[in-house]
Amino acid sequence: MLSWQVVEHGRPLQKALTETPKPQGTEVLMRITRSGVCHSDLHIWDGYFDLGGGKRFYVKERGCVPPFTLGHEPFGVVEALGPRARGVRVGQKRLIYPWIGCGKCAVCKAGQDNYCVSGSRFLGVNRPGAYATHVIVPDAKYLIDTGGIDDSFAATLACSAVTAYSATAKLPAMNPADSVAVLGCGGLGLIGVSILKAQGVKKIVACDIDEGKLAAAKKQGATKTVNSRADDALPQMQGVAAAIDFVGSPATAALGIAALRKGGRYIICGLFGGELVHPLPPIAQRAIGIVGSYVGSLQELKEVVALAKKGKLRPAPVETRPADEANAALEDLKAGRVVGRVVLDFESVAA
Ligand SMILES: [Zn+2]
Ligand SMILES: [Zn+2]
Numbered sequence: 001m002l003s004w005q006v007v008e009h010g011r012p013l014q015k016a017l018t019e020t021p022k023p024q025g026t027e028v029l030m031r032i033t034r035s036g037v038c039h040s041d042l043h044i045w046d047g048y049f050d051l052g053g054g055k056r057f058y059v060k061e062r063g064c065v066p067p068f069t070l071g072h073e074p075f076g077v078v079e080a081l082g083p084r085a086r087g088v089r090v091g092q093k094r095l096i097y098p099w100i101g102c103g104k105c106a107v108c109k110a111g112q113d114n115y116c117v118s119g120s121r122f123l124g125v126n127r128p129g130a131y132a133t134h135v136i137v138p139d140a141k142y143l144i145d146t147g148g149i150d151d152s153f154a155a156t157l158a159c160s161a162v163t164a165y166s167a168t169a170k171l172p173a174m175n176p177a178d179s180v181a182v183l184g185c186g187g188l189g190l191i192g193v194s195i196l197k198a199q200g201v202k203k204i205v206a207c208d209i210d211e212g213k214l215a216a217a218k219k220q221g222a223t224k225t226v227n228s229r230a231d232d233a234l235p236q237m238q239g240v241a242a243a244i245d246f247v248g249s250p251a252t253a254a255l256g257i258a259a260l261r262k263g264g265r266y267i268i269c270g271l272f273g274g275e276l277v278h279p280l281p282p283i284a285q286r287a288i289g290i291v292g293s294y295v296g297s298l299q300e301l302k303e304v305v306a307l308a309k310k311g312k313l314r315p316a317p318v319e320t321r322p323a324d325e326a327n328a329a330l331e332d333l334k335a336g337r338v339v340g341r342v343v344l345d346f347e348s349v350a351a
Helices: 039-046 151-168 187-198 211-220 233-237 250-259 281-285 298-309 323-334
Strands: 002-006 014-017 028-037 048-052 055-058 074-081 093-096 134-137 179-183 203-208 224-227 240-245 260-268 289-292 318-322 341-345
Touching: 002 323, 028 093, 028 151, 028 323, 039 048, 039 323, 074 134, 074 151, 093 151, 151 187, 151 240, 151 298, 151 318, 151 341, 179 187, 179 250, 187 203, 187 211, 187 298, 203 211, 203 233, 211 224, 224 233, 233 250, 240 250, 250 260, 318 323, 323 341
Parallel strands: 179 203, 179 240, 203 224, 240 260, 260 289, 318 341
Antiparallel strands: 002 014, 028 074, 028 134, 028 341, 048 055, 074 093
């Protein structure tokens, strides 16, 4: 198999030829055909998350030690089954749920693999990911039939769409006149706008610093756009019932929290980095909620796929590029040159 590996943090990925693993037990060997490029890949590539105040969280503490293969938006074809694998056949196309837990703890048993407390096996985070021609999946239950949806778009459901979907599941009780702000209109934010619309939210305020991304948000169904660099950005947004922060920077957090109406909720799933410094009394006086959301559960991904199959999700612009352009794709994402999502094509790669 071929994989595009981080051999040194922050340096270009290198193509490596290694032996293709054989599936054991309930494992399934998938031949990867598509793999989405996500913003959090940039952090893992760099080797750390910025915690603000000069502090960092190093990904090596979670098992991301080079050589390491990125990629947590995997889509492929079943290539081989372990002796105890059930539920799929060789040749079937499947989306792979990447947020795999230990499978044994109470949290995993309750279907919340993404919040596993005793040993996550997240593909492309704790385990080799899908910037590769092959990936081992521990059990066929993590494979989802996306028949009828474009393969590249299907790949992006595994992280960007399910993350946005799980964040919208944390909205507060709302009345019909309420509006929801979407902070950051990259790949996640754009699909977030589309999900909010599918859920019947009538007023969606899209915020970004990039006019091109705001125009894309409008196409997705945003009813109002705000350039968050504008002097009057806050008054333009004031009174939202919820602000979903797909960036997660000190600036977006300050704007999102300040814009909430009483009883509103700030939901953060972006991992840009930094720290939150906020006066405590107003959190109580305004009865606001500050909630984190991290990727999504297997059930939530199935619900996202069902929405997409019904045509209720408008794909954010998806650009499919050959696998050999992995480094250029990461550089473009880092430089803010990507509107929507880049998906790498591993189909034509000879393994
Ligand atoms: Zn991601
Ligand atoms: Zn677990």
